[in-house]
Amino acid sequence: MVDLGNYNELEIAREVDFGVYLTSEDGDILLPRKYVPAGARIGDKVRVFVYRDSEDRVIATTAEPKATVREFACLRVKDSTPIGAFLDWGLEKDLLVPLHHQKERMVTGRTYCVYIYLDETTDRIVATTKLGKYLQNENIELTENQQVSLLVTGFTDIGIKVIIDQLYAGLLYKNEVFQHVQVGDKLQGYVKAIRPDNKIDVTLRRTASAKDEITEAADKILDVLKKAKGYLPISDKSSPDEIYGMLSMSKKTFKKAIGSLYKAGIIYIAEDYIQLNTPEDKF
Known part of the structure; x- marks a missing residue:
C-alpha cells in the first residue's frame, strides 16, 4: 500500500x-515528465514523494x-482564507491548515509550527497548530546529557519552547541561551533534566559536573590569555555580553x-x- 504523504520506492x-x-498496490501513479x-x-x-495534487x-x-x-515543521503562511491557511x-500544492485546526487565526507571511498528518476521513494531507495531542508526555525514552535534535516552536516568559527529536515537548531557559533564536530554528542540544511531572528541560551545552565545567573554563581562559600575550580587557566587572563575546561562556562560569x-x-x-602573573614564555 502506498504511503501517502511520505517517500516511496x-x-x-x-x-x-x-x-x-x-x-503500486493502489494502482498506477503519475510521475510528471519534469520530475x-x-x-x-x-x-x-x-524514490518519490506521494501526495494529492490540486485536483485531488x-x-x-x-x-x-x-x-x-x-x-x-515550522512553515510560512502563503495565504489565509475563510476555509484555512495555506502553507x-x-x-x-500548498499544505492546508483547516480553520478548526488553528489555535489562533493564522496570518499571511508569518511562520507557524504545525504537525502534518493524513486525515482518515478525507484521505487528505493536512496540518494543525494544535500540537499537544501529537507530543508524547509519558514513557519518555531519554536520559540526562543525551544529545537530541531541537525544533524551536515558540517563546515563554522564562524560556524557548522546543520539540525534542520530533517526539517530546521541551524548554530551553532564556538565561542559558547566548545566541539569536527564532521560530523554526533547528538546533542540537542535550537533555538537562526530566522532571517528576515529565516535563523536559534541555540545554545547548552538554551538562558537566560543576568541578569539570570550571576546570574546562579555566583552561580555555588560559589558552586565550596566552594567545593574547597574557592580557584580556575583561574582568569580573564586565557585562555578560562582553564575556560571552570574547570567551563564549556565561559570566557566572567566568567568575568562578x-x-x-x-x-x-x-x-x-x-x-x-x-593578566597572567607568569611571563608568557614560561607557558
Whole structure:
C-alpha cells in the first residue's frame, strides 16, 4: 500500500508523453515528465514523494517537501482564507491548515509550527497548530546529557519552547541561551533534566559536573590569555555580553574560573582586565 504523504520506492511501469506511471498496490501513479530522473527506464525503481495534487489526484514527485506526514515543521503562511491557511512546504500544492485546526487565526507571511498528518476521513494531507495531542508526555525514552535534535516552536516568559527529536515537548531557559533564536530554528542540544511531572528541560551545552565545567573554563581562559600575550580587557566587572563575546561562556562560569586561577596565583584580576602573573614564555 502506498504511503501517502511520505517517500516511496516505486517501479516505473510505463511511459507516456507527459511522464511515467509508477506501479503500486493502489494502482498506477503519475510521475510528471519534469520530475522523471534523467536516464530512468521502465523497470527502474525511483524514490518519490506521494501526495494529492490540486485536483485531488494521487501523484508522485521527486521534489522534496520541507516535512512529511507524521512530522512537526515550522512553515510560512502563503495565504489565509475563510476555509484555512495555506502553507509553503516546498511542493506545487500548498499544505492546508483547516480553520478548526488553528489555535489562533493564522496570518499571511508569518511562520507557524504545525504537525502534518493524513486525515482518515478525507484521505487528505493536512496540518494543525494544535500540537499537544501529537507530543508524547509519558514513557519518555531519554536520559540526562543525551544529545537530541531541537525544533524551536515558540517563546515563554522564562524560556524557548522546543520539540525534542520530533517526539517530546521541551524548554530551553532564556538565561542559558547566548545566541539569536527564532521560530523554526533547528538546533542540537542535550537533555538537562526530566522532571517528576515529565516535563523536559534541555540545554545547548552538554551538562558537566560543576568541578569539570570550571576546570574546562579555566583552561580555555588560559589558552586565550596566552594567545593574547597574557592580557584580556575583561574582568569580573564586565557585562555578560562582553564575556560571552570574547570567551563564549556565561559570566557566572567566568567568575568562578578566574577565581580559581587567581587563588592558584596564575592570574591578576584588575577592575577592567585580567593578566597572567607568569611571563608568557614560561607557558
